[in-house]
Amino acid sequence: MLVHELITKGDPQATALIYKNQKITYQQLQKTVKLIQGYFYARGIRAGDNVGLFCKNSPEFIYSYFAITGLGAVVVPLNYMLAPREIAYIVKDARIKTMVTMQHIELPMQITQLVLPEFIPSLESMTYDETPVPSDLDEERESVIIYTSGTTGYPKGAVLSHNNLISNAGAIAEVLMINEKDNMLCVLPMFHSFAWTVTILAPLLHGASITIVESFMPKEVISTIFEQNVTVVCGVPSMYNFYITLGNADVFDTVRLFVSGGAPLPGEILNQFNTKIGKPIMEGYGLSEASPAAVMNPLGRGKAGSIGKPLPGIEVKIADADNKRLPPGEVGELIIKGPNVMKGYYNMPEATKKAVVDGWLHTGDLAYEDEDGYFYIVDRLKDLVIVGGLNVYPREVEEVIYKYPGIREAAVIGIPDEVRGEDLCAFISLQEGAAYDKKALLAFLQTNLANYKVPREVTILETLPKNATGKIMKRELKEMYAK
Numbered sequence: 001m002l003v004h005e006l007i008t009k010g011d012p013q014a015t016a017l018i019y020k021n022q023k024i025t026y027q028q029l030q031k032t033v034k035l036i037q038g039y040f041y042a043r044g045i046r047a048g049d050n051v052g053l054f055c056k057n058s059p060e061f062i063y064s065y066f067a068i069t070g071l072g073a074v075v076v077p078l079n080y081m082l083a084p085r086e087i088a089y090i091v092k093d094a095r096i097k098t099m100v101t102m103q104h105i106e107l108p109m110q111i112t113q114l115v116l117p118e119f120i121p122s123l124e125s126m127t128y129d130e131t132p133v134p135s136d137l138d139e140e141r142e143s144v145i146i147y148t149s150g151t152t153g154y155p156k157g158a159v160l161s162h163n164n165l166i167s168n169a170g171a172i173a174e175v176l177m178i179n180e181k182d183n184m185l186c187v188l189p190m191f192h193s194f195a196w197t198v199t200i201l202a203p204l205l206h207g208a209s210i211t212i213v214e215s216f217m218p219k220e221v222i223s224t225i226f227e228q229n230v231t232v233v234c235g236v237p238s239m240y241n242f243y244i245t246l247g248n249a250d251v252f253d254t255v256r257l258f259v260s261g262g263a264p265l266p267g268e269i270l271n272q273f274n275t276k277i278g279k280p281i282m283e284g285y286g287l288s289e290a291s292p293a294a295v296m297n298p299l300g301r302g303k304a305g306s307i308g309k310p311l312p313g314i315e316v317k318i319a320d321a322d323n324k325r326l327p328p329g330e331v332g333e334l335i336i337k338g339p340n341v342m343k344g345y346y347n348m349p350e351a352t353k354k355a356v357v358d359g360w361l362h363t364g365d366l367a368y369e370d371e372d373g374y375f376y377i378v379d380r381l382k383d384l385v386i387v388g389g390l391n392v393y394p395r396e397v398e399e400v401i402y403k404y405p406g407i408r409e410a411a412v413i414g415i416p417d418e419v420r421g422e423d424l425c426a427f428i429s430l431q432e433g434a435a436y437d438k439k440a441l442l443a444f445l446q447t448n449l450a451n452y453k454v455p456r457e458v459t460i461l462e463t464l465p466k467n468a469t470g471k472i473m474k475r476e477l478k479e480m481y482a483k
Helices: 003-008 026-042 059-070 084-093 116-125 162-176 193-205 218-227 237-246 267-277 349-355 394-402 438-448 474-482
Strands: 015-019 022-025 050-054 074-077 098-101 112-115 142-148 156-161 183-186 209-212 232-235 257-260 281-286 293-296 315-319 332-337 360-369 375-380 385-387 390-392 407-417 421-430 457-460
Touching: 003 026, 003 059, 003 162, 003 193, 015 026, 015 059, 022 026, 026 059, 026 116, 050 059, 050 084, 059 074, 059 116, 112 116, 142 162, 156 162, 162 193, 162 293, 183 193, 183 218, 193 209, 193 232, 193 293, 218 237, 232 237, 237 257, 237 267, 267 281, 315 360, 349 360, 385 407, 385 421, 390 394, 394 407, 394 421, 394 438, 407 474, 438 457
Parallel strands: 015 209, 050 074, 050 098, 074 142, 098 112, 183 209, 183 232, 232 257, 257 281, 421 457
Antiparallel strands: 015 022, 142 156, 281 293, 315 332, 332 360, 360 375, 385 390, 407 421
């Protein structure tokens, strides 16, 4: 099956999407996607093109995504919180010539921008010749390129096929027991693989409904869950903090299932949620390169603190440095094999070879398996910091800090945050004679980085601690911050 064929799975008269009290049936969804597909073709989008999609959560995001893939083109969803500098890098790296946007974006290169509010209202009056659909589309064809931060400080594009996404959506739907009576909440950003596969593709696969919320405003989301009779809620750990504080068992009465991912779920949040709301949270694990879900707690048989068991059709093992399976209880790298593993990083063959070895995706996460086959994350091999469920690599932030005048050294670490799970703290030292203006530095960073990547705190040191080879020792910085 191809990704865009999912919009044909539901009863034509059944509700597919709910957005701001507007209900869109599967029949209306199909019609709108076909109209937009014709418009895109008339504007020059062809099979094999990489097309940027810069849009907040909305039906328009879904229409555009399926219209693009229906033409045999590849979607490149862009994080709408990125600064123009960051968008420009992805546009150039992915060789994007056309972008579908909610508004015009000022970029340092010439690129066609199809602005949704400018053409959506006129769709019904437009006429097109029958749009040619490539006859050679198959499940192994590229469907999407999801950019994820790299340890070099520059994002890498994980290329996912139609089969990667469909197989993963099917496995998720099986474990969550999704059916046509479900109403899935989509408040996670659609550009994120967690939101797209779990809260969009999985419910569409079984003709279920999707309630779309543009962004996470806690009181609004809780009201929407209650008013729209949502049955499945997915979120990141920081969201569950708000549900505990602002919600109660009555407002979540229709919800049969809560799912947490994107970052480790603290045991205290899980316990408080169970006590106040009276319903468990199913924790899972994944990454963009795995489409993204790989491990999840079985429905009704979850273990607190565990990320669960491998999803159907996916192999997971804890491996040593030689990729040999370690026995239960021993800590090693968690690696994944299955139809959900990406085709590779876009135009990065060497990085792909390092990430996928003999079909096994190396996650860079340290974990162990218990005697019952449940997996537990221990720590990360990488310096990844997860801010409100979004991945941030300190090296990327450090590279921007170094561009500010007068900076001699810079190091960024993750620090605990009650609301977002983690936040960032930057340690810097200045060049001799350089003046320091904190407001000016933060303004510079806000111009060049998405807001969630801007450090919450900045600390000046005379010099940063280093080891014998001159490498900055972040472990000492973390200990220093903890004091």
